[in-house]
Amino acid sequence: MEPIRSLPQDQTSLARGVPDAQPGTMFVLSVGGGLTVDPGPHRTILFGRNRPEVHVCVGEDDPRVSRMHGSISYRGGQWWVAVTGRLPVRFPREQMLFGGEDPMPLASGYTPLFVQGSSGREHLLEVYVVGDSGTRPVLRPRDPTQPPRIWQLSPAEKLALTVVGQRYLLHDLHPLPLSWRQAADQLAELQPAEGWTAKRVEHLVSNVRTRMSRDGVPGLTREEVGEPVGNALNDNLFRVLLLTTTLVPADLDVLDD
Incomplete structure (x- = not known):
């Protein structure tokens, strides 16, 4: 042959x-x-x-x-x-x-x-x-659908992430996260009595990144990304949050409210 x-x-x-x-x-x-x-x-x-x-x-x-x-x-x-x-x-x-x-x-x-x-x-x-396990994927039409892992967020974390990452949820062609100050100003308009500041927004988002990194999500630490970091850490974070449907476009409804 x-x-x-x-x-x-x-x-x-x-x-x-x-x-x-x-x-x-x-x-x-x-x-x-x-x-x-x-x-x-x-x-x-x-x-x-x-x-x-x-x-x-x-x-x-x-x-x-x-x-x-x-x-x-x-x-x-x-x-x-x-x-x-x-x-x-x-x-x-x-x-x-x-x-x-x-x-x-x-x-x-x-x-x-x-x-x-x-x-x-x-x-x-x-x-x-062709690998050792064979040449055809096993068809599983009746198996239950395996849901993605949806990360647990507090209400404040979810709101802050929705605001910071709104351009991702709006399907911008080249999305970037809002700055901490931009996000804090918008959050203060939504919730005037909640004491939103740039530092608080940064703290909430950083905590989510740290928690997910410790649980095995790559690309969320400075050591992994290297300098200069720029927006890479938050860009990686929002791509994971959207891919797992932790954040979805419908979450933007809170901004209209």
């Missing part, structure tokens, strides 16, 4: 799993077609815009994609992605890999890679590496 084989023409996605294969086998797919590659030393597949010179064609109609944009190679028992093109490749969780940087390893299972193109376009390159 050939170590590199074309995928069927009717293969439209790898997200639902792949056919049975030995652990370490890699499947790669773009809109231009795909292939499967057995693990083995010195095994490399190339991807990019120039169809005759690569194994998997990506962004064939986009001149911002390099003719040979990158490669995926097997070494040390793992597949590694390298970028040789001018524009980066985006991994999940917004990780970016640029040309000239050290290759990044691929985890077992499904990984969508996005090749940066022109005018905001991103070209999808799907990769699936």
Whole structure:
């Protein structure tokens, strides 16, 4: 059997799993077609815009994609992605890999890679590496839905966070938290008798960050983020609060009241 084989023409996605294969086998797919590659030393597949010179064609109609944009190679028992093109490749969780940087390893299972193109376009390159646990995710249509972890907040904490993070709840394209002074002034208008100050707002938000950091949430301390900190700590905080639905857009109703 050939170590590199074309995928069927009717293969439209790898997200639902792949056919049975030995652990370490890699499947790669773009809109231009795909292939499967057995693990083995010195095994490399190339991807990019120039169809005759690569194994998997990506962004064939986009001149911002390099003719040979990158490669995926097997070494040390793992597949590694390298970028040789001018524009980066985006991994999940917004990780970016640029040309000239050290290759990044691929985890077992499904990984969508996005090749940066022109005018905001991103070209999808799907990769699936077969792990020891099998090739298909277990379907669980009747299992109970697992709710996110909603962090417990006091009424004062929730109100302060809603005000400081209102731009996140309003779906601003590039949201930033309000300053402590801006938030305190707005809170004082909402609750004139509650003694809102910039220091009190800062103290409440900092306590929530500390509590969540101690409970395992990353990116909420100066040591993790490094200097200069800027808005990074609160930006990370609000993204977690929204992702877990601890804060939701409906919480903004209190500002209208």
